[in-house]
Amino acid sequence: MKAFIFHCWGGDSRACWRGWLADELRNRNYEVVAPNFPNTMEPKLEEWLDETRSHVKKFNEEWVLIAHSLGCPTILHLLETFNDEKVKAVILVAGFAIDLGIPEIANFTDQDFNWEKIKKGSNKFIVINSDNDPFIELEEGKRMAKLLGAEFIVEHNGGHINEGSGFTKYPKLLELMEKLR
Numbered sequence: 001m002k003a004f005i006f007h008c009w010g011g012d013s014r015a016c017w018r019g020w021l022a023d024e025l026r027n028r029n030y031e032v033v034a035p036n037f038p039n040t041m042e043p044k045l046e047e048w049l050d051e052t053r054s055h056v057k058k059f060n061e062e063w064v065l066i067a068h069s070l071g072c073p074t075i076l077h078l079l080e081t082f083n084d085e086k087v088k089a090v091i092l093v094a095g096f097a098i099d100l101g102i103p104e105i106a107n108f109t110d111q112d113f114n115w116e117k118i119k120k121g122s123n124k125f126i127v128i129n130s131d132n133d134p135f136i137e138l139e140e141g142k143r144m145a146k147l148l149g150a151e152f153i154v155e156h157n158g159g160h161i162n163e164g165s166g167f168t169k170y171p172k173l174l175e176l177m178e179k180l181r
Contacts, residue, residue, distance in 0.1 A: 001030050001031075001062055001063075001064065001088070001177075001180070001181055002030060002031040002032070002033070002062045002063045002064070003021075003022075003025050003030050003031070003032050003033070003034075003063070003064050003065075003066055003177065004032075004033045004034070004052070004055070004056065004059075004063060004064075004065050004066070005018050005021065005022055005032065005033070005034040005066045005067070005071075006037070006048075006052075006065070006066065006067035006068070006071025006072075006074050006075060007034075007036070007037060007040075007067075007068060007070075007071055008068045008069035008070050008071060008094075008162070009040065009041075009043060009069060009070040009102075009104070009105050010040055010041055011040060011068070011069075012036045012040065013034040013035060013036050015162075015163060016068060016161075016162045016163045016167055016168065016170075017068075017161075017167045017168060017169055017170035017173065018034060018068065019034075020168060020169045020170070021066070021170060021173055021174065022034045024174050025174070025177060028178075030177070033055045033056065035051055035052075035055055037051050037074075038051060041104070042104050043070065043104070043105060043107075043108070044107060045073075045074065045077060045107050045108050048074050049074070049077060049078060049081070052074070052078055058085055059082070059085045059086070059087050060085065060086070060087070061086055061087060061088045061123065062088065063087040063088060064087065064088050064089045064090070064091065064177060064180055065078070065087055065089075065090045065091070065122070066090075066091045066093070066173065067090075067091070067092055067093065067095065068093045068094055068161065068162070069093070069094045069095065069096075069135075069136075069160065069162075070105055070108060071095075072092040072093070072094075072095025072096060072097070072144075073095070073096065073097055073108040073109055073113075074108065075090055075092065076097055076113050076118055077108070077113075078121075079117070079118040079121035079122065080113070080114050080117050080118055080121075082117075082120070082121040085121065086120070086121055086122065086123065087121065087122045087123070088122070088123055088124070088180060089122060089123060089124040089125070089126065089180050090121075090122045090124070090125050090126070090148075091125075091126045091128070091173065091176060092125070092126070092127045092128065092144065092150075093128045093129075093161050093170075093173070094128070094129060094130065094133060094135075094136055094160050094161045094162070095127060095128075095129070095136070095140075095141065095144060096109070096136045096140050096141075096144070097109060097113055097140070097143075097144055097147075098140060100135060100136070115147045115148070118148065119148060119149060124150075124151070124180070125145070125148040125149065125150035125151070126150055126151045126153065126176060127141050127144050127145040127148065127150045127151070127152050127153070128141070128152075128153040128154075128155055128161065128172075129141025129142075129152075129153075129154065129155065130154070130155045130156070130157070130158030130159055130160065130161055130165075131154055131155070131156055131157065131158075132157055132158070132159060133158070133159060133160050133161070134159065134160060135160055136160070138154065141154075153172075155172075
């Protein structure tokens with residue numbers, strides 16, 4: 001199985017739990033792609049999509065896409081580009097698909113999403129949001145899960161599910177990956 005890990009705004013491939021997860025998956029013989037996306041402080045959706053495609057020209061059902069925060073709308077837009085592609089699963093952590101009122105990242109959510117097309121791009125969706133995220137309301141996670149027909153997991157008192165909330169490791173993601181295997 002293969003995993004592609006998308007990081008957050010202002011982040012990189014090793015911060016929070018992402019580096020730990022990449023290492024753990026590699027230790028279990030997964031192929032892992034976890035790039036540092038360009039211009040992380042002033043990101044552009046098209047640049048992040050181009051970076052994704054520079055690593056994987058065509059996705060198939062061996063792939064699981066995993067994202068944290070801004071990586072989530074990136075994946076949603078990527079799935080909108082699929083024609084004859086489909087991934088095994090998508091795991092969205094602390095995700096959103098609405099304008100959060102942050103000008104630097106508004107270009108990721110300034111257009112409507114084609115939810116029907118997005119749903120066709122993956123066999124399974126898992127949405128994980130916290131009930132005390134300071135940036136993303138739990139209702140947004142519920143809304144996304146409903147639109148995607150996703151399994152919805154609430155991370156109680158998880159904050160933004162990042163380092164600032166104590167997440168330098170995230171065993172739950174490793175468990176989910178092993179169940180998908």
